[in-house]
Amino acid sequence: MNNEECRQLLSVLSDIHNEDEKFLKNVSDKLDRQPLFLANSASYVGRVKSVNPTFTWEKYFDKLNEGERQNMDGYFQKINSSYLGMKTVMLAVQKNAEESILLEHVFKLFSIISFDPLPQDVIIQFIKSIDPQKSAEDICLQLKHCSLFFQTENNDIRVHSVVHEAIVNYSSQTFGCKQSENNSKKSAADLACQVAWALNRFEDREDEIKIIPHLIKFITNSSFQHFLNKLIDVKSSKQKLDERNWKIAKYFVDVLVRFCNYKLATKVLYEITEIQTKMLGVDHIDVSYSYNELGGLLWKNGEYENAKAFLERAMKIQAKTFGTDHVNIAATYNNLGSVYNDMGEYEKAKDFYERAIEIETKAFGPDHVNIATTTIIWV
Structure with missing residues (x-):
């Protein structure tokens, strides 16, 4: 209508x-x-x-x-x-889930993401991560013939907000009750990873903006914590970060930044940096890069004191690892300059900008593009 x-x-x-x-x-x-x-x-x-x-x-x-x-x-x-009413819709969800294990999986997916349009290939990837034997044709046919789903002109799949509410209610009452507590936790963690892997298919797509409502819903859902727990590769004889899940978590931060959701990007980056710090140690160089990125996001949020604190921690690690004049520390100097400038401490801002330019000039030459993007601001 x-x-x-x-x-x-x-x-x-x-x-x-x-x-x-x-x-x-x-x-x-x-x-x-x-x-x-x-x-x-x-x-x-x-x-x-x-x-x-x-x-x-x-x-x-x-x-x-x-x-x-x-x-x-x-x-x-x-x-x-x-x-x-809602009870009637939930009965419809239950009936479809009991008649089709494939639709039950799709309900699980939508229970922790938004009801907004979702490309079919993302759903197909999700189903195949659970059951590789399922064909794309079978998945598309079942989605098309289920009255609880709508297919848009672009072949995206969406649900009514009321149906989505019923799916969330049904999922919370049903899926966790089918297993023991330990199996339930494992199942929740597996589901969270499968959803994250599916959402990762948005990377480098022209319609990448469609991920935003689903990503926001996923991140603010309790399932996201299960995904964060999977950042640690427990299968390895020596505990280390799971490379695949780590890259996906970083992608989530990057896409939130691209679409200017700095607060949520900061929340996710802070959580994964805490895990990274526990695994690698507070003085690891990779941790310093995360601190630098956190400082940049906090600066964009207007949280200047917190931004300065993380950038100074990054600078300390980088100076200890590379020395104070290494090219890798120039970006941190530049970010500190931006923070001090917005805090009104223009002399300090000027000092950090000049140090960044001096390092990059020595490393790349005076006409390199990096020099053009490092600006001295003073009054």
């Missing part, structure tokens, strides 16, 4: 007043323009307004945001036996 059709449906069934119309689009978006859910919502608002004239769509929208859908579902089930 388009916006006008949603507005008309909600207006007619709820006898809405003009001042409430600004919230119709919000409600339509929240319910993913699904006709039956919109009709149920409008009926609910209309009935409540008949006994409480002060009730508005704004208040209803607040109820949705506060997670009161279950209470409203219970009300509708009492007054209307044909009401399509």
